[in-house]
Amino acid sequence: MSDAYSSRRSGLSLLLHNRLASLGALILLLAAAAALLAPWLPLPDPDATNLLQRLAPPLTPGHLLGTDGLGRDMLSRLLWGTRVSLAVGLGATLLAATIGTLIGLVAGYAAGRTDGLLMRLIDMIMAFPYILLALAIVAVLGPGLLNALYAIALVNIPFFARNVRGQTLSLRDSPFIQAARLAGKNHLQILLTEILPNVLPLIVVALSTTVGWMILETAGLSFLGLGTQPPDADLGSMLGQGRGQLFIAPHVALVPGLAIFLLVIGFNLLGDGVRDLLDPRLKSGALLRSQAMTTVQRPAVPERRQPGALLEVADLQVNFTRGNRQVPTVKGVSFHLQPGECLGLIGESGSGKSVSALAIAGLVASPPGIISGGGVWLAGEELLGLSAPQMQQRRGARVAYIFQDPLTSLHPLMRIGDQLVEAIRCHQLLSATAARQQAIALLEDTGIRDAAQRFDAWPHQLSGGQRQRVGIAMALANDPQLIIADEPTTALDVTVQAKILAMLNELRHRRGVALLFITHDFAVVGEMCDRVAVMRQGQIVESGTTAEVLRQPQHTYTQRLIASVPRPGQGRDFLRQVRELAAKEAP
Secondary structure, eight states: OOHHHHTSOOHHHHHHHSHHHHHHHHHHHHHHHHHHTGGGSSOOOTTOOOGGGTTOOTTBTTBTTOBOTTOOBHHHHHHHHHHHHHHHHHHHHHHHHHHHHHHHHHHHHHOHHHHHHHHHHHHHHHTSOHHHHHHHHHHHHOSSHHHHHHHHHHHHHHHHHHHHHHHHHHHTTSHHHHHHHHTTOOHHHHIIIIIHHHHHHHHHHHHHHHHHHHHHHHHHHHHTTSSSOTTOOOHHHHHHHHGGGTTTOTHHHHHHHHHHHHHHHHHHHHHHHHHHHTOHHHHTTTTSOOBOGGGSOOOOOOOOSOTTOSEEEEEEEEEEEETTEEEEEEEEEEEEEOTTOEEEEEOOTTSSHHHHHHHHTTOOOBTTEEEEEEEEEETTEESTTSOHHHHHHHBTTTEEEEOSOHHHHSOTTSOHHHHHHHHHHTTSOOOHHHHHHHHHHHHHHTTOTTHHHHTTOOGGGSOHHHHHHHHHHHHHTTOOSEEEEESTTTTSOHHHHHHHHHHHHHHHHHHTOEEEEEESOHHHHHHHOSEEEEEETTEEEEEEEHHHHHHSOOSHHHHHHHHTSOOTTOTHHHHHHHHHHHHHHOO
């Protein structure tokens, strides 16, 4: 197992990290243990009556929680009633989940008329208030524990069916499903081996959060006398029997009521923890609660080495939390950028280019990322020491960011013009009309034809090149001093790449903005950049003017990167050259 995977949080450690989920698990563990051990505990018979000791208060000798209206021991009845409530709640949940999952899988996978028919049946069930429907079912079947279980399970089937059906619909035409069909799998095999494992986390989360509802609903039926029948009891029937003595012996109703509350809250808290356990991003620490950069304890800020530079990065260090340790990702990176200059930051995927850029813009989520050292100055102002509100004022106004994939960086539910206007008005006190005019001018400046008509377009209505032009327009909206372009042409085809690069270069020279250009393509660096810095494994291994580095690379890694760009006519010599450089670099 690789170190990256072995250092991920285990399920138990992640659960313990979530204090509320741990509390829920502890409540349920104690309740389940006490209920399961009830037959072997030295307790009175829960059905034995003693009218001489009826309504005895708690802490009465021999009756820790007192007695009820017939003199029965409350503690004994509580433990036996908890057994019944847990069994009915879990049983009803499993029954509803099984039937609902089957309906959802079939409806989502078959689609068409089958989906329409099954969903209309589900809609019919959902058309009735679920409690009234459960009451009607029990009234038809007759009072009793099993009938209450069936009723509660039936009214909760739509919850599982709807969720599973939606997830299955999103998966049925996925490439891996098509591959399974091409491999010769039949429909049943695809449902069981391809789709079900992918919807299983959703089912487990729904199960863990539904058990509490089931217990509460079953208790409600028993409270009304439609569930457990005497002499047996569950928590709901105990609560119903105690309501008559609520003012003279409140413990008779409060004890089962408190038990119901603890069980429901325990299952709900544990359900949140189960959701976290099934999210691989949480295991890696990607979704842990972020903290501001100013709360990170950094060593003393290093001294500036290039006082006249627009941007200076000195000894920048970024670590990522994996399990209980921190893994260095950016290791003492230093570079500078002059006004109007373009610096190319180049290296293979995973070398730390994007993390360095995100740290400059204050966009590294902490945790899992922690800026542990170094300094970043923009126009003489140290950025890493700013508070979150102060850094927010700098983003977009002084430093802007162009992301790699324009489709994911643009809001899918906002028109592109509205997004541009929002970016402008965040930093400029303009009217809506003036901001709209400025947004249209920006679209025209970045090469969007018929900008006024395109203003109201949705992101999905634009091509990849047009979306990237919108992203560039948003970056230019407030005349920033620095633009960070994080592989802005990777997702585009070759002809569109050339147009976007030419436009960026022209805008940089015309507006005098500095450009930090992140890429892994030396051909792009040769066209765009004045200087280049080569990154490997979180460190800059070589830097210099673009012409010098391309003509006489000093570091073996840089030589390999340049040699990895094929040239016409090389043929097999290209592969031989790459192998020789790789062997030369190997220890």
